[in-house]
Amino acid sequence: MFQIDVMSRTPVYEQLVEQVEKFILTGILSEGDKVPSVRSLSMELSVNPNTIQKAFSELDRRGLISSVPGKGCFVAEKARESLQVSKRGNLEGLSSQIRELALAGVSKEEILSCVEKVFGEEEKKND
Amino acid sequence: MFQIDVMSRTPVYEQLVEQVEKFILTGILSEGDKVPSVRSLSMELSVNPNTIQKAFSELDRRGLISSVPGKGCFVAEKARESLQVSKRGNLEGLSSQIRELALAGVSKEEILSCVEKVFGEEEKKND
Amino acid sequence: MFQIDVMSRTPVYEQLVEQVEKFILTGILSEGDKVPSVRSLSMELSVNPNTIQKAFSELDRRGLISSVPGKGCFVAEKARESLQVSKRGNLEGLSSQIRELALAGVSKEEILSCVEKVFGEEEKKND
Amino acid sequence: MFQIDVMSRTPVYEQLVEQVEKFILTGILSEGDKVPSVRSLSMELSVNPNTIQKAFSELDRRGLISSVPGKGCFVAEKARESLQVSKRGNLEGLSSQIRELALAGVSKEEILSCVEKVFGEEEKKND
DNA sequence: GTGGTCTAGACCACG
DNA sequence: GTGGTCTAGACCACT
Numbered sequence: 001m002f003q004i005d006v007m008s009r010t011p012v013y014e015q016l017v018e019q020v021e022k023f024i025l026t027g028i029l030s031e032g033d034k035v036p037s038v039r040s041l042s043m044e045l046s047v048n049p050n051t052i053q054k055a056f057s058e059l060d061r062r063g064l065i066s067s068v069p070g071k072g073c074f075v076a077e078k079a080r081e082s083l084q085v086s087k088r089g090n091l092e093g094l095s096s097q098i099r100e101l102a103l104a105g106v107s108k109e110e111i112l113s114c115v116e117k118v119f120g121e122e123e124k125k126n127d
Numbered sequence: 128m129f130q131i132d133v134m135s136r137t138p139v140y141e142q143l144v145e146q147v148e149k150f151i152l153t154g155i156l157s158e159g160d161k162v163p164s165v166r167s168l169s170m171e172l173s174v175n176p177n178t179i180q181k182a183f184s185e186l187d188r189r190g191l192i193s194s195v196p197g198k199g200c201f202v203a204e205k206a207r208e209s210l211q212v213s214k215r216g217n218l219e220g221l222s223s224q225i226r227e228l229a230l231a232g233v234s235k236e237e238i239l240s241c242v243e244k245v246f247g248e249e250e251k252k253n254d
Numbered sequence: 255m256f257q258i259d260v261m262s263r264t265p266v267y268e269q270l271v272e273q274v275e276k277f278i279l280t281g282i283l284s285e286g287d288k289v290p291s292v293r294s295l296s297m298e299l300s301v302n303p304n305t306i307q308k309a310f311s312e313l314d315r316r317g318l319i320s321s322v323p324g325k326g327c328f329v330a331e332k333a334r335e336s337l338q339v340s341k342r343g344n345l346e347g348l349s350s351q352i353r354e355l356a357l358a359g360v361s362k363e364e365i366l367s368c369v370e371k372v373f374g375e376e377e378k379k380n381d
Numbered sequence: 382m383f384q385i386d387v388m389s390r391t392p393v394y395e396q397l398v399e400q401v402e403k404f405i406l407t408g409i410l411s412e413g414d415k416v417p418s419v420r421s422l423s424m425e426l427s428v429n430p431n432t433i434q435k436a437f438s439e440l441d442r443r444g445l446i447s448s449v450p451g452k453g454c455f456v457a458e459k460a461r462e463s464l465q466v467s468k469r470g471n472l473e474g475l476s477s478q479i480r481e482l483a484l485a486g487v488s489k490e491e492i493l494s495c496v497e498k499v500f501g502e503e504e505k506k507n508d
Numbered sequence: 509g510t511g512g513t514c515t516a517g518a519c520c521a522c523g
Numbered sequence: 524g525t526g527g528t529c530t531a532g533a534c535c536a537c538t
């Protein structure tokens with residue numbers, strides 16, 4: 001289920017956070033579902049339990065999962081919804097990235113075709 | 128000319144690199160131009176000379192400036208061109224960001240309007 | 255009668271203890287009354303019997319209930335009285351909380367109005 | 382400056398967070414001030430650097446300090462103000478505590494005198 | 509020197 | 524079994 005790259009520059013715990021977010025967004029993890037335990041993930045990924053814990057703490061802090069000591073971690077109510085709202089806030093991040101590309105001489109057409117390409121993939125998946 | 132934010136999360140030396148790149152891209156720094164010296168920048172920005180040096184080393188490594196011992200640093204030949212090529216490589220970064228937004232339920236229309244907005248700003252500037 | 259929230263951060267056994275205390279204080283449970291059995295509560299609340307047992311042990315330790323082997327648990331003599339005494343010990347907890355609020359710039363008036371509000375509610379109930 | 386009690390039930394890192402908050406609120410730590418380094422605090426308090434780090438991460442997350450890798454941690458802009466706002470949100474916590482005491486038979490007068498006492502102390506300090 | 513990340517391994521409270 | 528906290532000690536990037 002999870003795949004982490006220990007050689008990556010982005011911290012392992014951050015990779016975990018991102019993947020859980022992705023799973024929630026795609027519906028692989030639904031609200032109320034139990035998230036794999038710290039120890040099982042630690043074994044499965046050969047990652048120290050503390051690192052898993054850190055990722056889970058962060059997800060808890062963001063209100064995406066709810067950690068219940070002695071029972072496990074569960075995907076929070078409205079996790080998906082709140083995730084969609086927060087991600088949407090990154091639209092300005094997109095703007096700045098486009099601005100940078102424009103500065104580098106990338107034409108509007110190239111960027112538009114890039115958008116089309118991505119949404120083309122999406123449709124393909126849904127077939 | 129330069130503006131750095133010591134409280135920012137992005138390393139000071141990286142901020143310097145980014146700004147030099149931007150200056151090259153916008154033409155504020157043209158090929159052959161002399162880049163301010165390590166010492167003068169250090170004074171001006173109240174930044175440790177080592178940090179400035181690190182930024183210059185990085186720019187040198189990327190082939191954007193070239194150091195001439197005893198004379199200073201100069202914007203390299205074809206700096207702008209090579210910069211445009213490398214930045215263009217970020218198109219895949221754009222794709223992944225768009226993919227994320229799509230996953231979060233942002234519609235194609237919203238993204239397209241975002242692209243239009245940015246290029247609208249660009250045109251305005253050129254008026 | 256009992257309501258527990260398994261997702262809550264406060265341990266289930268503690269929630270149980272608090273609720274029994276509240277029932278004693280409000281008179282819902284009077285001295286000598288039989289407390290529901292571990293097994294029935296376990297069924298009713300879908301909570302592990304061990305957890306119920308732990309709560310009862312704690313209540314026993316505090317002298318609020320007494321277990322009669324083979325017969326069940328009963329609210330102890332003077333349970334209400336001793337509870338009132340121990341709760342009164344929380345007055346110092348109140349002081350420290352008020353001190354914190356004062357430090358945060360909350361005025362004496364605001365706190366007094368808060369006190370009035372609570373006692374206003376109480377009177378309303380007794381009407 | 383800092384005092385932690387390793388025997389306390391409240392985690393060491395939480396004690397640290399609380400103390401820093403208190404220092405900010407009382408003005409012992411002003412905005413822009415440098416907070417002692419992770420390592421120096423670790424030595425001074427005989428607490429593992431990781432534990433200090435955890436406290437600082439939490440404070441950073443709350444926007445009360447700003448961690449700058451390689452430079453140190455600094456009290457954030459508006460730290461005091463935002464702290465006052467968030468603490469004020471605890472007024473409802475005060476209400477519930479008062480409600481509990483009322484339930485235990487504590488009279489309104491006793492609580493009012495408690496409030497008076499605390500604010501009496503405050504005035505004394507300011508003399 | 510600084511903070512940030514990670515591992516290894518321990519103990520605790522809870523269920 | 525679960526998550527939460529802590530220690531000890533390491534490495535990294537940055538100043």
